[in-house]
Amino acid sequence: MARPRSRPLSPHLTIWRWGPHMLVSILHRATGVGLALGGATLFTWWLAAAAGGPASYARFLDLMTRDQPIGPDGLPLPGTAMLNPLPALILIGLTWAFFQHMANGIRHLVMDLGAAYELKTNKTTSLATIAFSIIATLLLWAWIFTR
Amino acid sequence: MGTGTGIGRVRGLGSAKSGAHHWWMQRVTAAGNLLLVVWFVLSIVRLPSLDYRTVTLWLSSPFVAVPLVLLVINTFYHFRLGLQVVLEDYQKESSKVAGLIAINFFTIGAGALAIFSILKIAFAGAR
Numbered sequence: 643m644a645r646p647r648s649r650p651l652s653p654h655l656t657i658w659r660w661g662p663h664m665l666v667s668i669l670h671r672a673t674g675v676g677l678a679l680g681g682a683t684l685f686t687w688w689l690a691a692a693a694g695g696p697a698s699y700a701r702f703l704d705l706m707t708r709d710q711p712i713g714p715d716g717l718p719l720p721g722t723a724m725l726n727p728l729p730a731l732i733l734i735g736l737t738w739a740f741f742q743h744m745a746n747g748i749r750h751l752v753m754d755l756g757a758a759y760e761l762k763t764n765k766t767t768s769l770a771t772i773a774f775s776i777i778a779t780l781l782l783w784a785w786i787f788t789r
Numbered sequence: 790m791g792t793g794t795g796i797g798r799v800r801g802l803g804s805a806k807s808g809a810h811h812w813w814m815q816r817v818t819a820a821g822n823l824l825l826v827v828w829f830v831l832s833i834v835r836l837p838s839l840d841y842r843t844v845t846l847w848l849s850s851p852f853v854a855v856p857l858v859l860l861v862i863n864t865f866y867h868f869r870l871g872l873q874v875v876l877e878d879y880q881k882e883s884s885k886v887a888g889l890i891a892i893n894f895f896t897i898g899a900g901a902l903a904i905f906s907i908l909k910i911a912f913a914g915a916r
Contacts, residue, residue, distance in 0.1 A: 671875055678872055686899045686906075690903070703841075747822075782830070782834065
């Protein structure tokens with residue numbers, strides 16, 4: 643739609659003082675887009691590789707993982723993480739994105755009921771989603787890497 | 790908002806011809822995702838290994854294949870709605886239309902591939 647150039651624009655990102663509510667709102671979009679494009683692509687790729695048979699699945703695994711170091715007993719050394727660094731980084735990022743999107747999604751469902759709009763409550767729940775996503779990601783990957 | 794006729798006011802749909810359906814489905818799929826994706830993440834991490842045999846054996850159980858197909862439908866529907874909202878906020882007119890078509894192609898294409906892959910493994914049984 644054409645608009646005369648002299649008309650004022652609504653205030654944009656740069657003029658606001660940053661707060662947790664603003665951060666989680668932007669993170670919700672960013673993690674949502676990341677999960678939709680990156681997560682869905684990786685997930686579909688994984689399923690299609692498995693459906694393609696042992697050879698295509700082996701190629702997928704070969705891209706994602708490296709060979710585990712072999713111990714003196716001829717078995718893979720326990721506790722040696724097998725993921726390649728880049729896939730590990732992507733997967734850790736995706737799980738963090740999921741936890742952040744999930745926690746803030748629940749926060750939004752509560753706000754849809756008309757609750758938690760008070761400034762202090764809103765700020766607290768925003769911070770809680772960030773704390774939750776970081777702690778949940780750390781715990782999940784600690785579990786994965788120590789199994 | 791339907792100022793023209795009585796029936797228009799009752800339906801309350803206005804000139805857009807639709808109401809809160811997009812918004813509501815985003816919430817319904819969000820609730821479904823909460824269950825399905827948490828189940829998926831925990832299940833994947835609890836698998837003893839992610840080698841071919843373990844994964845195909847796991848996928849060949851109806852109690853895995855069916856929730857996983859539901860997960861694909863639900864998450865893909867959810868992100869299809871979400872990507873549309875983001876796109877509409879930042880793009881206008883022609884690039885918006887092109888973007889919407891791309892979003893639809895990606896969602897339906899990847900979703901069909903994912904569901905077909907799950908069903909193929911499930912119907913073939915573990916090998």
